Amino acid sequence: MxxxxxxxxxxxxxxxxxxxxxxxxxxxxxAVPFDAPWGPVFSADHKAEANGHVRVEDYKYKQWYWKHEKVDFNCSFKHKAKKFCHWKWVEGNKFHVRFTLDNDGWKGHHKFKCAWATFKIEPFHGPDYFKKFKNCGKHPKSFWFSGKNAEHISVVVSRGDHWKPRGFWGAWTPIYDA
Missing domain, CATH: 1.20.5 (Single alpha-helices involved in coiled-coils or other helix-helix interfaces)
Structure with missing residues (x-):
């Protein structure tokens, strides 16, 4: 019982x-401050299209740094400086972007056979950087990338060849703003 x-x-x-x-x-x-779909974003001639999903999570991490401190040895009048490793808690974010890039102009001029998506990532501290992805086939292609400490993420879709985007640039579209 x-x-x-x-x-x-x-x-x-x-x-x-x-x-x-x-x-x-x-x-x-x-735990998830931002989780949203974005798109569709088109090139200027509407033959390239990108749409996807962005997810940004907050997290804390230890940031290590060296600190010089004066140390008195054996009660003498000589003070020496030594380096000690210290850390502090810093708040940041991690982002994950997944998207599909569609190419409708794969039979056109050789200069514009590929669809390109260019992402501009602006971190809180440091220089901006770019990520570029291409699709030269006739079927949609999926991509993803991740990073840390992004303040703004924007995307532009364009047309180009196998090596770089060449023209038909669309407008810069923000997909995440902190």
Whole structure:
């Protein structure tokens, strides 16, 4: 009889925990501050198209640095400086971008056979950098990339050859702003 009571009490407690977890979506959304689809973004001639999904998560990490401190050895009047490694907690974000690049002009002029998507990532500190992706086939192609500490992410879709984008640039479209 005692075993059955313990089993019933534990089942009720488990159901209450599961119900509480299902009814409180604020705790689930606290870890993911930005999660949204973007697109479609077109080239100027509408023969290249990109659309996808961006996800940005906050996280904390240790940032290590060297600090010079004066140290008094053996109570003498000589003070020497030594380097010590210290760390501090820094808040940042991680981003993940997944997208599909579609090429409708793959039979055209050799200078514009490929669809290109160029992403501009602007970090909080440091220089901007770019990521470029191409699709020279007739079927849509999927891509993804990740990074850290992005303040702004923008995309432009264009047309080009196998080596670089050459023309029909669309407009820069922001897909994430911190």
């Amino acid at each position: 005692r075993f059955i009571k313990k089993l019933a009490v534990s089942a009720v407690a488990a159901a209450a925990l599961i119900g509480g977890a299902l009814l409180s979506p604020a705790t689930a959304n606290a």
